[in-house]
Amino acid sequence: xxxxxxxxxxxxxxxxxxxxxxxxxxxxxxxxxxxxxxxxxxxxxxxxxxxxxxxxxxxxxxxxxxxxxxxxxxxxxxxxxxxxxxxxxxxxxxxxxxxxxxxxxxxxxxxxxxxxxxxxxxxxxxxxxxxxxxxxxxxxxxxxxxxxxxxxxxxxxxxxxxxxxxxxxxxxxxxxxxxxxxxxxxxxxxxxxxxxxxxxxxxxxxxxxxxxxxxxxxxxxxxxxxxxxxxxxxxxxxxxxxxxxxxxxxxxxxxxxxxxxxxx
Amino acid sequence: xxxxxxxxxxxxxxxxxxxxxxxxxxxxxxxxxxxxxxxxxxxxxxxxxxxxxxxxxxxxxxxxxxxxxxxxxxxxxxxxxxxxxxxxxxxxxxxxxxxxxxxxxxxxxxxxxxxxxxxxxxxxxxxxxxxxxxxxxxxxxxxxxxxxxxxxxxxxxxxxxxxxxxxxxxxxxxxxxxxxxxxxxxxxxxxxxxxxxxxxxxxxxxxxxxxxxxxxxxxxxxxxxxxxxxxxxxxxxxxxxxxxxxxxxxxxxxxxxxxxxxxxxxxxxxxxxxxxxxxxxxxxxxxxxxxxxxxxxxxxxxxxxxxxxxxxxxxxxxxxxxxxxxxxxxxxxxxxxxxx
Numbered sequence: 001x002x003x004x005x006x007x008x009x010x011x012x013x014x015x016x017x018x019x020x021x022x023x024x025x026x027x028x029x030x031x032x033x034x035x036x037x038x039x040x041x042x043x044x045x046x047x048x049x050x051x052x053x054x055x056x057x058x059x060x061x062x063x064x065x066x067x068x069x070x071x072x073x074x075x076x077x078x079x080x081x082x083x084x085x086x087x088x089x090x091x092x093x094x095x096x097x098x099x100x101x102x103x104x105x106x107x108x109x110x111x112x113x114x115x116x117x118x119x120x121x122x123x124x125x126x127x128x129x130x131x132x133x134x135x136x137x138x139x140x141x142x143x144x145x146x147x148x149x150x151x152x153x154x155x156x157x158x159x160x161x162x163x164x165x166x167x168x169x170x171x172x173x174x175x176x177x178x179x180x181x182x183x184x185x186x187x188x189x190x191x192x193x194x195x196x197x198x199x200x201x202x203x204x205x206x207x208x209x210x211x212x213x214x215x216x217x218x219x220x221x222x223x224x225x226x227x228x229x230x231x232x233x234x235x236x237x238x239x240x241x242x243x244x245x246x247x248x249x250x251x252x253x254x255x256x257x258x259x260x261x262x263x264x
Numbered sequence: 265x266x267x268x269x270x271x272x273x274x275x276x277x278x279x280x281x282x283x284x285x286x287x288x289x290x291x292x293x294x295x296x297x298x299x300x301x302x303x304x305x306x307x308x309x310x311x312x313x314x315x316x317x318x319x320x321x322x323x324x325x326x327x328x329x330x331x332x333x334x335x336x337x338x339x340x341x342x343x344x345x346x347x348x349x350x351x352x353x354x355x356x357x358x359x360x361x362x363x364x365x366x367x368x369x370x371x372x373x374x375x376x377x378x379x380x381x382x383x384x385x386x387x388x389x390x391x392x393x394x395x396x397x398x399x400x401x402x403x404x405x406x407x408x409x410x411x412x413x414x415x416x417x418x419x420x421x422x423x424x425x426x427x428x429x430x431x432x433x434x435x436x437x438x439x440x441x442x443x444x445x446x447x448x449x450x451x452x453x454x455x456x457x458x459x460x461x462x463x464x465x466x467x468x469x470x471x472x473x474x475x476x477x478x479x480x481x482x483x484x485x486x487x488x489x490x491x492x493x494x495x496x497x498x499x500x501x502x503x504x505x506x507x508x509x510x511x512x513x514x515x516x517x518x519x520x521x522x523x524x525x526x527x528x529x530x531x532x533x534x535x536x537x538x539x540x541x542x543x544x545x546x547x548x549x550x551x552x553x554x555x556x557x558x559x560x561x562x563x564x565x566x567x568x569x570x571x572x573x574x575x576x577x578x579x580x581x582x583x584x585x586x587x588x589x590x591x592x593x594x595x596x597x598x599x600x601x602x603x604x
Contacts, residue, residue: 001348001385006338006522008346045341046512046520050538070538084344202541229537231508231524235380238505239527239534241557244564249380263478264535264543264553 005234008043008086013079014061019147023067023112024077028085031060036119037094037225037253040064041233043086044079048072051230053116053252054090062087065115065147091233092252095120095197095223097129103195104133106186108179108208110200114138114147116225116252117199125158135186136161139179139200143172179204183211191216199225209256222256267435268448275432276314281444283311286395287353289330290360293318308359317360319427322405324579326501327365328372330357331390332526334498338386338508339522356393358422362401363457364408364574367415368501369396374566375504386524395438398424400455407575409463409588415572417457424455463588466595467559467569474598478556482593483548489583490530490547496554496577496587497528502570505529529554555590 001007011028018024034057042064043049050072055065068077079085095117105124109117121136123129136155140146142165155161164175164182175182179200188194194217198208205224212222228240228247240247242262245254254262270278282288288311297305306318308327339346361369369391376387398421410416422438423445433453436445497503507527512520527534530550535543544550562570577587 001389004348004385005382006385007348010344043510043522045339045344045346045522046510046517048510049508049522067539069540073538227537228543229535231506231527234382234384236376236382236384236504237507237524237527238529239507243556244561246380261475263475264549 005088006232008041008049008088010084011062011087013081013083013085015081016079019065019149020145022069023065023147025055025063025065025148026076026079026085027061027063028087029060030062030087032062032090034062034090035094035097036123037116038090038092039116039233039252040087040089041091041230042072042076044072044075045086047075049086049231051091051228051233051248053225055115055118056122057119065112065118067112089233092248093250093254095253096255097123100129100131100195100197102130102132104188104193105131105195105197106135106137107197108183108199108212109136109138110179110204110208111140111145112147113200113204113225114140117197118148118151120197121155125155134159137164137179137182138162139164139166139182139204141166143169178207180207180211183208183215186215188215188217192218192221194221196222197224198222202227209260219256219260223253224256224259225252226254226259227252265435265437266442266445267433267451267453268445269451269453270432270434270448272314272430272432274448275434278444278447279311279314282358282441283313285355287355287357288360289327289357290397290399291318291321291323292316293321311360319399322408322574322576322579324499324576326368326499326574326576327359327361328368328501328503330359330394331369331372331387332376332504332506334526335523336386336525337521337523341512341520341522343518351389356395358395358397360397360399360425361421362399363418364401364410364413364415364572365501366396366398366418366420367410367572368574369394370420371502371562371570371572372504379565395441396421398455400424400426401458402456404458404461404463405575407463407578407586407588408458408461409465409573409575411458411461411573412463412465412467413569413571413573416459416461426453426455461573463575465573465588465591467591468595468598470560470598471564473556473560477594477597478552480597482597483546483552486548486551486585487546489585490551491583492530492532492547492550493582494528494531495580495582496585497530498526499576499580501574501576502558502572503528505534529557551585551590555587555594558587559591559594 011030015027039053052064056063231237235249292309294305306323307325376384426433506524558571
């Protein structure tokens with residue numbers, strides 16, 4: 001076949017960094033045009049293929065941050081530097097940089113939802129995405145589950161970044177409580193002039209978005225990212241369809257006006 | 265376009281000549297292969313001769329596996345090398361279909377060739393080889409509701425046929441086949457289409473389904489009746505969902521395959537994500553998801569309904585769930601504003 005969109009290309013692993021007990025970040029050599037929020041179909045021949053969002057990228061490298069909880073992700077853990085990962089993409093619609101540019105942006109991330117927003121935060125802090133202001137609220141279950149902890153420290157030095165854990169824990173003197181509690185405390189001079197990005201587990205996004213709405217932020221200023229099972233990334237396999245939307249084509253990043261009306 | 269008339273023997277010879285150049289497929293009776301002891305299975309399969317074409321009974325399996333096999337290898341892996349399997353049969357293929365199934369192929373094309381702007385190469389290489397020979401359908405089978413779905417009529421065929429007791433009438437549209445039919449007597453035959461089914465459905469004419477209908481009690485009944493066997497999905501000519509599956513050979517772990525296998529929204533595991541999260545755990549939710557896809561949200565994306573009203577889902581459901589009845593219930597619920 002001359003053109004086969006299912007055929008992945010090999011991407012050499014340049015590093016494998018543990019993040020937590022369960023999560024790790026793979027860096028691979030690959031050059032492609034992409035937008036924060038997009039994803040790749042990542043596979044290991046004979047093991048399987050799964051959609052993974054981009055957790056950082058440069059001109060000739062891509063990172064994926066993975067939680068070892070499935071057939072593929074468990075096997076990814078055993079890879080070594082120099083071995084190949086097989087990838088195809090990028091797929092889907094990422095964050096709307098043209099809308100977010102020059103806005104007052106608040107990014108709310110929960111747990112592994114920090115991975116897809118990380119390239120957006122990096123872009124903003126590096127000045128590649130000019131903003132009027134940036135605030136980040138990142139929530140994790142506990143100290144041990146904080147992702148990118150070293151990098152997050154850097155973010156805190158450079159911007160208004162709040163890292164919270166669900167419950168008080170010994171040795172933690174930072175903010176405590178669910179992200180919703182911290183959203184509630186945000187002082188927004190003009191809620192209509194703020195863009196929100198909310199990414200995390202489905203329940204977290206639901207309640208966080210509801211909390212954001214209570215602040216007076218219009219639905220159209222809220223952006224979420226959906227995670228679904230996918231076998232193709234091309235709008236064929238049907239796994240990620242909700243109503244007439246295919247998350248692989250119309251998402252994963254969706255405006256809340258659309259996302260809030262999608263019923264699984 | 266030209267029409268011809270044949271004796272049954274005469275048509276047999278035409279088919280034999282066609283079989284010399286083309287692969288021939290159509291509804292066929294497989295003796296003893298039915299679901300129950302002593303019953304037959306009527307399915308779309310390779311035909312040896314005119315005699316093997318089953319015309320008296322509706323096939324309970326759709327013809328979609330010609331272009332979308334239940335299990336298809338995408339790649340063979342040898343170490344880090346990928347290779348795509350060649351087609352099993354390189355010949356062009358003639359397939360005998362009824363109008364509903366021809367309309368079903370339009371839906372398959374929409375998903376595999378159009379959706380997302382990428383053409384699926386595995387589907388395309390099979391689809392390009394197909395020629396539709398339409399079996400005229402003037403009378404409805406049990407559970408058919410093609411008239412309500414507007415898929416009783418089509419002009420998308422290379423040739424159309426009326427199979428009588430003593431004769432076969434043919435209308436040949438694609439000139440590449442005319443030479444094969446030249447031995448017949450000229451005729452004025454033009455195919456007719458079924459105008460009425462015993463089953464009728466009213467497709468809900470809404471642009472946006474009210475959110476109440478998604479959680480309506482009308483779905484509760486299916487929680488207990490549906491057993492998630494997925495027969496409605498596998499028998500449906502327009503169900504296109506699949507999962508990808510990698511495997512390695514037990515005697516050589518460095519070699520293996522990536523396959524795609526049919527999947528369906530009624531089956532357990534269809535929405536399972538790594539880590540344990542899943543959507544639509546209840547069977548009623550799956551019934552709602554399928555129903556809305558077939559008669560509502562596909563239309564929002566493509567402009568026409570996905571269901572073609574072949575009624576196979578009703579034919580094969582072991583729990584006697586009627587999809588046509590379900591469509592009518594949705595319409596009733598919308599009309600009454602009460603989802604019962």
